[in-house]
Amino acid sequence: MGKIYNxxxxxxxxxxxxxxxxxxxxxxxxxxxxxxSSVVNGPPFCHLHAGGNLYPDIxxxxxKLLMKQSIEMARLFPQSIDQRPTFISVPKSEKIEVENIExxxxxxxxxxxxxxxxxxxNEILGAPDSYYKLYSKEDLIALEKQPxxxxxxxxxxxxxxxxxxxxxxKLKTPVILVQEYGWNLFRFGAQAQLxxxxxxxxNLKIDTLVTNVNDVRDQNLAYNWEICTNDTVFKVKxxxxxxxxxxxxxxxxxxxxxxxxxxxxxxxxxxWQPIAGLIPELVFHGERGTPQGMxxxxxxxxxxxxxxxxxxxITLFDNGLIKLNGSEAHPEFDADIxxxxxxxxxxxxxxxxxxxxxxxxxxxxxxxxxAKVAGPPLFGAQQIPGDDPSLRVGEVSFPSKFYARxxxxxxxxxxxxxNQILHKTQEEGIIPAISFKSDPNLLLxxxxxxxxxxxxxxxxxxxxxxxxxxxxxxxxx
Ligand SMILES: Cc1cc2nc3c(=O)[nH]c(=O)nc-3n(C[C@H](O)[C@H](O)[C@H](O)COP(=O)(O)OP(=O)(O)OC[C@H]3O[C@@H](n4cnc5c(N)ncnc54)[C@H](O)[C@@H]3O)c2cc1C
Numbered sequence: 001m002g003k004i005y006n007x008x009x010x011x012x013x014x015x016x017x018x019x020x021x022x023x024x025x026x027x028x029x030x031x032x033x034x035x036x037s038s039v040v041n042g043p044p045f046c047h048l049h050a051g052g053n054l055y056p057d058i059x060x061x062x063x064k065l066l067m068k069q070s071i072e073m074a075r076l077f078p079q080s081i082d083q084r085p086t087f088i089s090v091p092k093s094e095k096i097e098v099e100n101i102e103x104x105x106x107x108x109x110x111x112x113x114x115x116x117x118x119x120x121x122n123e124i125l126g127a128p129d130s131y132y133k134l135y136s137k138e139d140l141i142a143l144e145k146q147p148x149x150x151x152x153x154x155x156x157x158x159x160x161x162x163x164x165x166x167x168x169x170k171l172k173t174p175v176i177l178v179q180e181y182g183w184n185l186f187r188f189g190a191q192a193q194l195x196x197x198x199x200x201x202x203n204l205k206i207d208t209l210v211t212n213v214n215d216v217r218d219q220n221l222a223y224n225w226e227i228c229t230n231d232t233v234f235k236v237k238x239x240x241x242x243x244x245x246x247x248x249x250x251x252x253x254x255x256x257x258x259x260x261x262x263x264x265x266x267x268x269x270x271x272w273q274p275i276a277g278l279i280p281e282l283v284f285h286g287e288r289g290t291p292q293g294m295x296x297x298x299x300x301x302x303x304x305x306x307x308x309x310x311x312x313x314i315t316l317f318d319n320g321l322i323k324l325n326g327s328e329a330h331p332e333f334d335a336d337i338x339x340x341x342x343x344x345x346x347x348x349x350x351x352x353x354x355x356x357x358x359x360x361x362x363x364x365x366x367x368x369x370x371a372k373v374a375g376p377p378l379f380g381a382q383q384i385p386g387d388d389p390s391l392r393v394g395e396v397s398f399p400s401k402f403y404a405r406x407x408x409x410x411x412x413x414x415x416x417x418x419n420q421i422l423h424k425t426q427e428e429g430i431i432p433a434i435s436f437k438s439d440p441n442l443l444l445x446x447x448x449x450x451x452x453x454x455x456x457x458x459x460x461x462x463x464x465x466x467x468x469x470x471x472x473x474x475x476x477x
Contacts, residue, residue: 004223005031005203006430008236010210010250012039015406016242017192018414019421021076024201025441026422026434031234032202033227035209038459039196040189042244043380044267045411046298046306047281048074048081048183050125051108053088053176054296056096056285063104064111069412071115074124074181076415076441077191079452081124082182082472084299085155086281087162089175091364093292096285098172105132105178119438125179134174135159148277161277165365171284182281182298183411186470190455194447205229213239213250217402224402238430240421242406245381248330256399259386260407264320264337266379267298268307268354269465272371275303278473284364289316297361297368302468304374307357314357323387333381341381350376375465384409396420402428449476 007023009016012034020032047054050070052063074081090096109131115122125131133155135143143160152158155177168175196204214226214233223235241250245262279299286292293310300306308315322331332338354373362369385397385407396417397405404421408414425431456470 002233002235005029005234005236007031007238007240007425008225008227008234009033009240009242010213010227011242011244011246011406012036012204012206013042013242013244014040014045014188014411014414015244015408015417016240017189017196019240019242019406019418020196020199020202020204021192021441021444022415022418022422024196024199024443026431027201028422028425028431029201030203031227031236032196032204033208033210033229034204034206037207038189038462039193039204039206040185041459041463043265043382044378045183045185046267046378047086047296048181049410049412050074050180051105051131051178053086053101053105053178053180054283054294056090056101060104060107063108066410066412067108067111068115069410069416071122071124072415073412074183075121076444077188078124079191079449079472079476080184080187081476082184083474083476084182084278084280085158085177086180086283087159087175087177087279088283088285089166089168089171089364090285091170091292092172093170094172094286098174098176101176102134102174105176108132125181130155130179132176132178133159134176135163137168137173140168140173140175150277152278158278158280161275161279162282165275165279165367166282167364167366170364177280180281182473184456184470184472185411186456186459186465187452187472188411189459190452190470191444191447194451194455195441195443198446199443213253215254238402238404238425238428240404240406245383246330247383247405247407248324251399251405252330254400254403258324258397258399258405260324261384261387262322262324262331262333262381263384264317264333264341264379264381265308265315266317266353266377267315268357268377269373269375269469270305270307270354270358270371271374271466272303272305272368282361282365286310295360295364297365299473300469301471301473302466304466304468305368305371306378306469307354307361309357309360311356311360314353314360337381340379345376345379353377375469378465382409383407398424402430 007030212228296308298306460470
């Protein structure tokens with residue numbers, strides 16, 4: 001009889017790899033299936049939402065959870081965290097009140113202090129009192145007169161570089177600088193894949209599509225599921241569905257009916273002229289889905305910038321958000337989006353949407369008009385559990401025995417989900433009682449920086465992106 005694994009995980013995105021790494025940490029064997037040739041190749045991520053400040057409309061509770069989860073993930077993957085802050089502003093044309101954002105930031109400072117009190121190693125966003133800083137119009141005028149700083153360190157240095165480039169007359173004041181950092185998906189994927197390949201407990205199967213799962217829970221066997229690939233059947237006791245927006249395919253085959261949304265989105269890759277000093281990520285708030293949707297400019301190395309624009313001709317798509325109704329568990333996108341997901345984009349559309357994105361940013365950063373297309377978009381589809389598209393902290397559900405379905409909305413929720421699954425496997429008697437430790441993950445920590453640099457750069461090239469996208473703007477030791 002073939003080996004029986006304690007846990008079978010389908011999907012090697014953020015959620016699946018973190019689950020496998022957590023099981024490894026506690027000495028529990030697992031098998032992880034990813035259909036592509038490397039892990040973490042699904043929808044992109046670039047922002048560590050350590051406070052939810054990109055979302056003026058979410059609850060304080062979601063902001064706190066995003067901060068806590070982001071800190072946990074950043075502690076595990078420091079080599080993927082770009083320690084540059086985020087500039088947050090509200091255009092004068094928008095209804096959002098800066099005062100509401102300020103009140104929330106104050107609440108977040110107190111919460112950050114609590115997290116540091118619980119564990120001093122949580123202080124990864126700098127000192128709590130420097131978590132954010134507000135700048136009035138007078139402050140901006142004064143900073144604009146100071147010389148640019150090539151490698152800014154203080155909030156004021158970041159802000160003075162910014163103020164020389166933006167048209168701040170279009171913005172409400174105060175504007176904000178907050179310690180929400182960048183999060184590099186290529187580096188994250190590289191560290192995770194290197195660790196999983198080294199793991200003695202996880203059998204990582206890349207290039208392996210799961211074609212079917214047989215439910216044998218009522219057959220009184222030593223295992224509960226058969227996971228079928230093209231040529232082999234694997235036996236597992238506990239099944240984790242981490243298929244991202246495709247979780248519904250497995251649900252459908254198990255006759256589980258689930259309420260969820262799926263959404264396709266894209267961000268664009270551009271190259272700008274060299275500028276004299278580094279800038280933070282720039283965020284100009286706006287109502288999602290309208291022509292004034294939020295604009296987000298994310299700096300990378302070597303004058304590369306990623307752009308999101310929450311309008312229908314940039315990041316969002318007609319028919320890009322699908323609600324699930326009736327008995328189907330896995331909704332399908334229209335032919336145009338399916339084509340993008342399966343075969344990539346046509347060049348004209350890459351050019352058109354990237355140029356739309358560049359023009360959109362140039363409304364607030366006039367010299368950005370000269371930026372050029374520098375690669376294919378970063379794109380993908382994600383799931384949102386339930387029917388509220390503004391939800392930012394999806395987690396996990398356990399729709400039937402020995403089965404977990406990961407439902408993360410933000411990459412930062414993956415560790416929380418993995419720990420919930422660990423608890424559930426214990427509760428259901430799959431694994432013995434373990435005492436949960438908050439120690440660092442020794443396997444991840446054992447991966448040297450030079451190996452992460454190399455594999456992250458290979459990932460970028462293999463996926464058709466500039467190598468610069470795999471590097472941090474602020475190099476870490
Ligand atoms: C444009 C965009 C920008 C985003 N920006 C951010 C951000 O800045 N910060 C943030 O935190 N989050 C961001 N997100 C959200 C984030 O990308 C997702 O939450 C996260 O990637 C989801 O991870 P996952 O592991 O659940 O799913 P996925 O990454 O989709 O992983 C699922 C995996 O399962 C595999 N798979 C599916 N079916 C099978 C099968 N049958 N057999 C084998 N393998 C299979 C797939 O190939 C895939 O690799 C963004 C999303 C988008 C679309």
